[in-house]
Amino acid sequence: MLVGAKVGGATPLVIACRNGHYDVAEYLIERCKADIEQPGSVTFDGETIEGAPPLWCAAAAGHLPLVRLLVRAGANVNSTTRTHSTPLRAACFDGHYDIVKFLVENGADIEIANRHGHTCLMIACYKGHIRIAKYLLSLNADVNRKSVKGNTALHDCAESGSLHILKMLLGHGATMDVDSYGMTPLLAASVTGHTHIVEHLINAEYGLVTRQQRIDALELLGATYVDKRRDMVGALALWKRAMDDRFPADGSEPIPKPKDVPRIEAYDYAVEPSNAQQLEEILADPDAMRMQALVIRERILGPAHPDTSYYVRYRGAVYADAGRFSRCRQLWHHALDMQRAVLPPLSPLTQSSLFSFAELFSYMLAERARPPLRGRIVPPVTFEDVDPVFRKALSEIHRGMELLDSKLSIDREQTLTTLQRVLVISLHLATLMARLLDEPECTEEVSRNIHKAVYSLVKLDIKVRQGRSALHVACSAESRGGRGAVVGARAGRGCRRPVTLSRVARR
Numbered sequence: 001m002l003v004g005a006k007v008g009g010a011t012p013l014v015i016a017c018r019n020g021h022y023d024v025a026e027y028l029i030e031r032c033k034a035d036i037e038q039p040g041s042v043t044f045d046g047e048t049i050e051g052a053p054p055l056w057c058a059a060a061a062g063h064l065p066l067v068r069l070l071v072r073a074g075a076n077v078n079s080t081t082r083t084h085s086t087p088l089r090a091a092c093f094d095g096h097y098d099i100v101k102f103l104v105e106n107g108a109d110i111e112i113a114n115r116h117g118h119t120c121l122m123i124a125c126y127k128g129h130i131r132i133a134k135y136l137l138s139l140n141a142d143v144n145r146k147s148v149k150g151n152t153a154l155h156d157c158a159e160s161g162s163l164h165i166l167k168m169l170l171g172h173g174a175t176m177d178v179d180s181y182g183m184t185p186l187l188a189a190s191v192t193g194h195t196h197i198v199e200h201l202i203n204a205e206y207g208l209v210t211r212q213q214r215i216d217a218l219e220l221l222g223a224t225y226v227d228k229r230r231d232m233v234g235a236l237a238l239w240k241r242a243m244d245d246r247f248p249a250d251g252s253e254p255i256p257k258p259k260d261v262p263r264i265e266a267y268d269y270a271v272e273p274s275n276a277q278q279l280e281e282i283l284a285d286p287d288a289m290r291m292q293a294l295v296i297r298e299r300i301l302g303p304a305h306p307d308t309s310y311y312v313r314y315r316g317a318v319y320a321d322a323g324r325f326s327r328c329r330q331l332w333h334h335a336l337d338m339q340r341a342v343l344p345p346l347s348p349l350t351q352s353s354l355f356s357f358a359e360l361f362s363y364m365l366a367e368r369a370r371p372p373l374r375g376r377i378v379p380p381v382t383f384e385d386v387d388p389v390f391r392k393a394l395s396e397i398h399r400g401m402e403l404l405d406s407k408l409s410i411d412r413e414q415t416l417t418t419l420q421r422v423l424v425i426s427l428h429l430a431t432l433m434a435r436l437l438d439e440p441e442c443t444e445e446v447s448r449n450i451h452k453a454v455y456s457l458v459k460l461d462i463k464v465r466q467g468r469s470a471l472h473v474a475c476s477a478e479s480r481g482g483r484g485a486v487v488g489a490r491a492g493r494g495c496r497r498p499v500t501l502s503r504v505a506r507r
Contacts, residue, residue: 003034009041009050017058018042022065025054029073036075039082051082059099060090067099077108083115092120092136095129100136110141117147125165126156133165143174150179151188158185158201161194176201176208181305186213190220191307193228211245212255218242220300223293227311232289236279239292243276261299266312266334267291272299290315303338306349312338313353320360325379332357336392345399346418351425354396357389358428365435383446383453386433390453393426397462413465420464420473427474430454 003012010018013034016025028034039051044060055075058066067087071077080086088108091099100120104110113119121141124132133153137143144152154174157166176184186209189197198221202214209217222238225231246255256274263269270291273279282288294312301308316331336353343350367378400419403410433450436442462470 003028003032004038006040011035011038011040011054013038013054014040014042014052014057017054017063017066017070018061020058020061020063020066022063022069025058025066026069029069036070036073037079049081049083049085051080053079053081053087055079056081056085056087056090059087059096059103060094062091062094062096062099064096064098064102067102071102071106077103077106078112080112084112085114086112086120088112089114089118089120089123092124092129092132093127095124095127095132097129097131097135100132104135104139110136110139111145113145113147116149119145119147119153121145122147122151122153122156125153125162125169126160128160128162128165130162130164130168134168137168137172143169143172144177146177146179149181150177151183152177152179152185154185155179155183155188158189158194158197159192161189161192161197163196163200166197166200170208182302183305184209184213186217187220187300190217191224191301193221193224195221215242215245215255216300218245219296223296223311226289226293227314232283232286235289235293236283239273239279240276243273243279247275258299261295264295264298264334266330267294270295272296304342309335309338309349309353313356317356323378325360325364328360329357329385332360333388336389340392340396345403346396346415346422348418350396351418351421354389354393354422354425355428358425358432361386361389361429361432365432380439380441381432381436383433383436383449386429386436387449387453390426390429390433390457393422393429394457394460396422397426397457397460401460401462416465419462420468423462423464423470423473426457427470430457 005011007015011034013025013028013036015021016028029036036055037053039053040057042049042052042057042060049056049060052060053075055067055070055077056079058070077088078086086108088100088103088110089112091103110120119141121133121136121143122145124136143154146152152174154166154169154176157169176186178184183191186198186201189201198217201208202217218238219242222235222242225235225238246257248254257272261272263271268287268291270288272292272295273282282292294315297311298308303309312331312335316328316335319325319331320328332353336350336357339347339350339353361381364378364381368380397419400415400422404412404415404419430453433453437447437450457470460470464473468476
């Protein structure tokens with residue numbers, strides 16, 4: 001009973017294997033007859049892994065003697081966590097080559113993927129573990145296998161920037177497939193800014209890519225230079241190369257830029273240059289270069305790709321930090337509209353965008369209450385600023401409620417949880433509007449509009465987890481303090497780069 005009991009979700013054997021206590025594990029197995037397959041919860045790098053068998057814990061932590069002990073005792077080398085991660089994949093994640101080799105020699109299946117369809121070869125390539133990748137390839141690992149989201153080992157390698165592994169993959173027949181976003185490994189390298197990977201893949205002698213793909217890669221890499229490296233000169237050089245490719249001097253058929261690309265207000269109606277002279281002219285205007293980067297990224301990646309909205313939000317945050325709050329709001333609205341158009345209801349990315357607005361307005365209100373810093377004057381927050389965001393938040397709630405009422409197969413409890421998060425953000429926005437009632441500039445008409453807006457939230461008659469209404473949530477711990485919960489936060493805090501769990505997480 002004692003050796004099977006859990007503390008913090010973990011049995012004594014799981015704890016011993018996680019922390020490398022060989023003598024304790026040996027005693028628990030041989031003397032106490034502990035169940036060597038009984039899973040538990042463990043934490044790695046701040047991430048909680050549920051349902052991890054002892055062997056998985058030892059392999060993930062790099063304890064080879066414990067791995068040998070468990071296998072000798074009869075542990076299943078292909079046992080998995082709750083998210084279908086094997087001990088072999090856990091060892092591949094952190095580059096424990098000796099454990100990888102031992103597990104394979106004792107029957108571990110190299111092709112078992114986790115819940116995201118991400119294989120041992122994929123994670124070894126993403127993490128840059130050359131020796132492990134080479135070993136798995138020598139065992140004829142499926143080099144072109146796709147994950148749930150359509151990425152291959154070549155995508156992962158292009159994102160991580162390991163040219164040596166990339167060459168090995170190509171030597172074993174890796175192909176330039178597209179993932180669910182339509183991204184090739186070449187575009188993946190351009191997005192992450194791995195110039196050496198891009199240059200290798202577009203090398204004409206390999207014949208891996210078409211002329212159009214080469215042009216897109218150079219243009220997208222230039223956009224990455226602007227936003228990620230702040231290298232305007234380098235970006236211009238890449239865009240010039242792409243322009244020369246579009247209009248080659250040898251008289252080949254030109255490939256002009258698309259003419260039907262819409263001009264977007266948030267990007268100052270920027271139009272992409274159509275010749276080298278126009279390219280030279282925009283170098284003198286940093287803002288024009290930044291807008292070019294956003295226009296190019298949206299054209300090539302499309303609005304559905306997470307990086308498109310991420311960099312729009314990032315640029316808005318930079319403007320906010322520079323005191324250009326109007327430009328920030330304009331860009332953030334465009335990003336939010338893109339997300340709501342292509343993402344499912346209650347998406348975490350949409351939630352993040354809405355919360356960033358709440359943080360921005362709270363920050364502006366807090367700064368206005370303080371003496372100006374170095375003469376910087378923060379403009380007032382008006383009802384016209386908050387109301388459009390509030391309406392979009394309510395629309396997201398309505399979409400969530402429709403999802404719950406639909407006959408679609410969904411995780412109802414999880415949907416209610418995410419719906420509650422959006423409700424909390426909406427309550428924060430409502431509280432910010434209520435603060436405007438105390439402002440001297442608040443007219444009777446503005447007061448009436450604020451009350452109407454808040455009533456539109458009440459009228460939704462929303463019910464979240466445990467049947468709680470908006471009033472219940474407003475009085476609960478997660479919403480207590482309302483305006484104080486976000487006051488003083490920097491505008492850009494919500495613009496974190498999206499993490500693709502299928503690629504980098506242990507799960």
